[in-house]
Amino acid sequence: MSDSQNGFRTATIAVLVENEAGVLARVIGLFSGRGYNIDSLTVAAVEDGGRQSRITIVTSGTEMVIEQIKAQLDRLVPVYKVSDLSLEGPHLVRELALIKVVGQGEHRVEALRLADAFRARVVDATTGSFVFEMTGNAEKIDAFCALMRPLGLAEVCRTGAVAIARGPAGLAA
Amino acid sequence: MSATAEIAETAPLTLSGAEVVLRALKEQGVEVIFGYPGGAVLPIYDAIFQQNAIRHILVRHEQAAVHAAEGYARSTGKVGVVLVTSGPGATNAVTGLVDALMDSIPIICLTGQVPTHLIGNDAFQEADTTGITRPATKHNYLVKKSADLARVMHEAFRVASTGRPGPVVVDLPKDILINKAPYVEAPPANVPHRSYRPQTEPDMGQIRRAVALMKASKRAVVYAGGGVINAGPEASRLLREFVRMTGLPCTNTLMGLGAFPASDPQFIGMLGMHGTYEANLVMHGCDVMFNIGARFDDRVTGKLSHFSPGSKKIHADIDPSSINKNVRVDVPIVGDAGRVLALMIEAWRDDKQTQDREALAEWWRQIDAWRRQDCLRYTQRGSIIKPQHAVKRLYEITRELGRDTFITTEVGQHQMWAAQYFGFDKPNRWMTSGGLGTMGYGLPAAMGVQIAHPDALVIDIAGEASILMNIQEMATLCQYRLPVKVFILNNEYMGMVRQWQELLHGGRYSESYSEALPDFVKLAEAFHGVGLRAERPEDLDRVIREMIAIDRPVIADICVAKDENCFPMIPSGAAHNEMILGPGQEGGVAGVTDEGKVLV
Numbered sequence: 143m144s145d146s147q148n149g150f151r152t153a154t155i156a157v158l159v160e161n162e163a164g165v166l167a168r169v170i171g172l173f174s175g176r177g178y179n180i181d182s183l184t185v186a187a188v189e190d191g192g193r194q195s196r197i198t199i200v201t202s203g204t205e206m207v208i209e210q211i212k213a214q215l216d217r218l219v220p221v222y223k224v225s226d227l228s229l230e231g232p233h234l235v236r237e238l239a240l241i242k243v244v245g246q247g248e249h250r251v252e253a254l255r256l257a258d259a260f261r262a263r264v265v266d267a268t269t270g271s272f273v274f275e276m277t278g279n280a281e282k283i284d285a286f287c288a289l290m291r292p293l294g295l296a297e298v299c300r301t302g303a304v305a306i307a308r309g310p311a312g313l314a315a
Numbered sequence: 316m317s318a319t320a321e322i323a324e325t326a327p328l329t330l331s332g333a334e335v336v337l338r339a340l341k342e343q344g345v346e347v348i349f350g351y352p353g354g355a356v357l358p359i360y361d362a363i364f365q366q367n368a369i370r371h372i373l374v375r376h377e378q379a380a381v382h383a384a385e386g387y388a389r390s391t392g393k394v395g396v397v398l399v400t401s402g403p404g405a406t407n408a409v410t411g412l413v414d415a416l417m418d419s420i421p422i423i424c425l426t427g428q429v430p431t432h433l434i435g436n437d438a439f440q441e442a443d444t445t446g447i448t449r450p451a452t453k454h455n456y457l458v459k460k461s462a463d464l465a466r467v468m469h470e471a472f473r474v475a476s477t478g479r480p481g482p483v484v485v486d487l488p489k490d491i492l493i494n495k496a497p498y499v500e501a502p503p504a505n506v507p508h509r510s511y512r513p514q515t516e517p518d519m520g521q522i523r524r525a526v527a528l529m530k531a532s533k534r535a536v537v538y539a540g541g542g543v544i545n546a547g548p549e550a551s552r553l554l555r556e557f558v559r560m561t562g563l564p565c566t567n568t569l570m571g572l573g574a575f576p577a578s579d580p581q582f583i584g585m586l587g588m589h590g591t592y593e594a595n596l597v598m599h600g601c602d603v604m605f606n607i608g609a610r611f612d613d614r615v616t617g618k619l620s621h622f623s624p625g626s627k628k629i630h631a632d633i634d635p636s637s638i639n640k641n642v643r644v645d646v647p648i649v650g651d652a653g654r655v656l657a658l659m660i661e662a663w664r665d666d667k668q669t670q671d672r673e674a675l676a677e678w679w680r681q682i683d684a685w686r687r688q689d690c691l692r693y694t695q696r697g698s699i700i701k702p703q704h705a706v707k708r709l710y711e712i713t714r715e716l717g718r719d720t721f722i723t724t725e726v727g728q729h730q731m732w733a734a735q736y737f738g739f740d741k742p743n744r745w746m747t748s749g750g751l752g753t754m755g756y757g758l759p760a761a762m763g764v765q766i767a768h769p770d771a772l773v774i775d776i777a778g779e780a781s782i783l784m785n786i787q788e789m790a791t792l793c794q795y796r797l798p799v800k801v802f803i804l805n806n807e808y809m810g811m812v813r814q815w816q817e818l819l820h821g822g823r824y825s826e827s828y829s830e831a832l833p834d835f836v837k838l839a840e841a842f843h844g845v846g847l848r849a850e851r852p853e854d855l856d857r858v859i860r861e862m863i864a865i866d867r868p869v870i871a872d873i874c875v876a877k878d879e880n881c882f883p884m885i886p887s888g889a890a891h892n893e894m895i896l897g898p899g900q901e902g903g904v905a906g907v908t909d910e911g912k913v914l915v
Contacts, residue, residue: 160510163457164445175450206639213636219454219474222510 152181152202154227154235154305155212156313160220161187161195168218169197178211179203182237182280182302194222196313198304225313232308238301239283240265241274245294253293260286271296279303328495332464333358335496336425336487339468341368342501345396347387347766348372349380353400354440355427358492372766372795375787377404379759381411381482382785385420386763389746390721392547394421394476395763401427402440405447405486410753412451412482417750418570419545421480423471424452430490431459444486453481458488461496469501470508478513479634480545515633517650517658525605525629525646526662532603532627533674534681535563538586541570541749542608542633542652544742550653551575551742554607557660562675564682566594568609569734570749577738583682584691587615588885589731592690592894593682595883598623599891600681606630608652611641612750613914621890631655690883690896691735700852702729702804702875706736706776709802712859718772720744721764725757725781728810728881733776755784758801762788765797772800772863779805779872780829789842792868800862801870803835806877814880819887819912839870848872887914 159165166185173180181200188196201211208226216224227233241262243253253272257264262276276286280303287298307313330338336359340348347370352360363371374380377399384395399408405426415422426448429438445457454474456467467485475483529535537558543550551574558565558581565575566586575582584591586598598604604626609615611630616622622642630638631648638647648655695704706729713720722737723746724730730747739745746764748756757775765773775782782803792799804810812827836846845865849858855873862871882897888911 163459164449167446168449171449206643209639210636213638217478217513217634217636219508219511 149204150202151205151208152200152228153208153211154233154303155199155201155215156225156227156305157197157199157215158222158313159195159197159218160222161193162220165195165220166197168220169199169215172214172218173201173211176210176214178207184302184304198302200303223313225307227305227307230307233305234308235279235303235305236277237280237283237303238275238277239287240299241276241287241290241295242271242297243274243290243294244271244296246270249293253290256286256289256293262286328497330496330498331358331362332461332487332492332494332496333362335464335498336468336492337362337366337369338498339465339501340396343469343472344393345369348396348398349374349383349387349763350398351375351377351380351400351404353404353427355401355429355489356398356404356425356487356492358489359398359425359427359487371398372762373791374759374762375790376785377407378410378755379762379785379788379791381408381415381422381424382753382756382759383763383766383788384422384424385411385415385418385756386723386746386760387767388420388422388763389544389760390743390764391767392743394423394472397422397424399424399426400440401429401444402442404440405442405444405484409447409451410751412448412484414748414751414753414756415482416451416453418748419480419541420482421475422482423475424482424484426484426486427492428457428486428488431488432490434488444484448484451482452484453479455484455486457486458491461491461494464491464496465499469499472501473508474511478511478515479542479637513633514635514649515651515654517631517648517655519658519662521646521648522655522658522662523666525631525648526659526666527668528603528627528629528646529561529563529605530663530666530668530670533671534601534678535561535603535605536597536601537561537563537565537575538568538598538604538606538609539565539571539574540568540607540609541574543571543574543656544608546608546652548742550651550656553653553656553660555579557656557663560660560663561670562672564597564679566590566597568612568615568749569747571609572734572745573739573742574608576740578740583686585734587612588617589735589881589883591735592688592883592896593685595885595891595894596685597682601626604628606632606644607655608632610637613641616641617885617893618888618890623891688896695852698851700849700855700873700875702732702806702873702879703736704852705802705804705849705855705873705875706732708855709774709776709859710737712856712863713772713774716772716863718863719768720772720774721746721761721768723747723757723760723764723773723775725775725777725784726752726754727778727781727812728806728814728879729776729778729781729804731811731881732804737776754781758782758785758788758799761799761801762791762797765799766795773798774800774802777801777803778810779803779807779832779835780809783833786838789839789844789868789870793843797868798866799868801868802862803870803872804875805832805835805872806875806879807832808877810879811881813878817878817880818884835870835872839868842868844868844870846870846872848874850874887911
């Protein structure tokens with residue numbers, strides 16, 4: 143994960159927030175206002191009758207910047223908990239992608255074969271196109287998209303990462 | 316559903332939203348509001364009219380309302396309250412909110428809003444107030460349901476006043492103010508908020524590590540900031556106790572002036588860009604630095620890569636995001652400054668290690684040698700008043716009179732001279748815009764201070780350019796008979812801009828000369844105040860004494876040297892040990908690189 147040459151690392155940060163108007167704007171405003179990177183950001187209500195939302199942010203920066211990001215997130219009033227999954231041990235990262243491939247003949251057969259190897263599901267098909275659905279980490283989806291490019295990759299839609307720690311410990315507020 | 320929400324649902328609906336707002340303010344101990352009416356807040360003004368518990372001060376511009384509330388808050392330790400209308404009322408308040416955010420001042424700003432059904436329709440005097448003020452506040456609320464109103468009001472006070480204090484906006488749509496709303500009392504302070512739980516109690520292990528480092532040091536320094544003042548007067552008392560027991564030198568930031576007494580022999584002056592020679596060299600040469608309630612601001616550190624290169628750094632701050640933001644520290648301590656100091660004192664007594672008194676004596680010999688440089692000296696001669704002399708005489712005369720004196724400032728050279736030449740022995744007596752550097756801060760802030768301390772001597776040390784940014788508040792002063800003194804160091808220039816242009820931009824004084832200044836004596840009179848002027852050194856003391864003696868708003872126009880620069884100065888991009896001490900040494904500035912010029 144870490145790039146020792148410039149001291150940069152990628153961090154996957156889980157943030158449990160009060161599900162209230164403007165909370166996402168606060169988080170995004172923090173990143174743009176202070177010049178932090180956002181590689182991806184996902185958010186949805188998760189528990190407590192929809193009162194809490196969980197945000198997963200993938201960001202990168204020097205150790206000092208990532209520490210800052212966490213401290214800045216933690217001091218937002220509607221934030222319950224901030225957890226740096228990358229630091230806290232083994233964790234799972236998943237992303238969902240919908241990938242449209244348009245083509246005929248051999249290309250079409252090859253696309254289907256590769257999709258099978260990647261465990262991508264066909265969720266829509268016409269005589270000239272497929273839409274594949276796949277989940278996995280970002281690298282897996284990147285690799286699949288790269289293979290599809292010469293075979294007629296037409297459109298990609300990705301959710302961004304969601305992540306959770308392995309083992310029994312949870313991110314309770 | 317929370318307990319308070321349940322209570323809210325069953326509470327009898329006898330009050331309008333506006334009455335709920337006022338009742339919540341009263342329960343929170345609010346005595347005064349600074350505001351300006353308008354369409355969206357008319358229901359609150361109607362409720363204000365029908366009660367006597369809370370006093371309303373009518374300002375002449377919403378920005379001034381926030382600065383006045385800041386002055387009130389900073390001189391009392393209480394929360395300052397502002398009431399403005401929707402749209403332009405709210406947008407005018409934004410500068411004040413950012414000012415309070417940067418300087419950690421507890422403010423509640425109630426803004427009117429168009430009725431909920433019109434939000435988003437570009438209605439008359441509609442602005443996305445919560446959107447605009449999100450990065451300008453510690454937190455903000457838009458109340459969309461009457462049932463939430465009382466809870467949000469109480470929560471706003473808790474957020475503004477606890478942890479690292481700051482401004483909080485509560486946006487109030489007009490229908491919410493008119494409709495009946497349930498009232499609930501504030502939850503007890505020991506009931507924690509769902510998600511907002513600032514850490515005030517420091518970690519004892521870290522305290523012990525800090526004390527061990529300091530005891531083993533040979534050249535330590537205490538660097539105290541506004542956090543000590545925000546923690547209440549007891550924290551300042553503990554700071555004095557700690558500095559005395561350790562025998563160490565103590566420097567204050569601009570925001571921290573008064574936290575440690577200026578007249579104490581262990582005080583080495585303010586540090587930073589216009590700090591004293593000894594304070595900056597102590598910071599540069601120390602082996603252990605104890606930062607309590609300051610944030611390693613760029614005005615303090617100078618060139619970061621050369622900042623105090625040989626020291627171990629201890630940083631105590633109530634805001635974890637302040638730690639390791641600019642400067643990597645060795646011992647971080649998160650907690651309230653007062654608690655940190657109390658525990659440091661305890662740990663210092665308990666620590667078995669003995670302090671190296673010989674090394675400390677040697678350190679003081681070095682400091683005294685630096686002090687002999689007498690970096691704030693100036694020569695008052697000839698027929699022109701030196702601005703430094705004007706501030707110094709103001710200080711000496713107020714001291715001699717023995718009156719409790721509160722000083723506010725605008726922003727620029729006069730502000731730095733005030734910080735350098737006016738000594739503060741107590742906290743909460745010095746109100747200046749430190750982080751944001753807001754010209755126009757001082758006059759309204761002084762107004763807020765005078766409201767809180769009707770019998771005190773309140774002086775706004777101003778520049779002739781800054782004062783014009785909120786001069787309309789003279790009308791407020793006269794309306795409420797607030798005897799604030801405006802002490803203008805008039806050099807006919809935006810002095811700090813002129814100084815930088817002289818030192819860094821080849822003397823090209825682009826747009827920094829104040830053409831067509833008003834006659835400040837007549838201006839004071841036009842507002843029904845009193846105007847005085849000092850043009851020659853021999854006028855100075857008489858004008859100062861007369862100004863203080865008059866029990867009405869006064870503008871004293873002190874005509875000072877036009878081309879005086881503020882020294883010492885650490886030029887932008889330079890380190891603490893690369894200070895310019897005075898005229899004739901400006902050659903040092905010629906070496907400022909483009910990299911340095913980029914810095915503000």
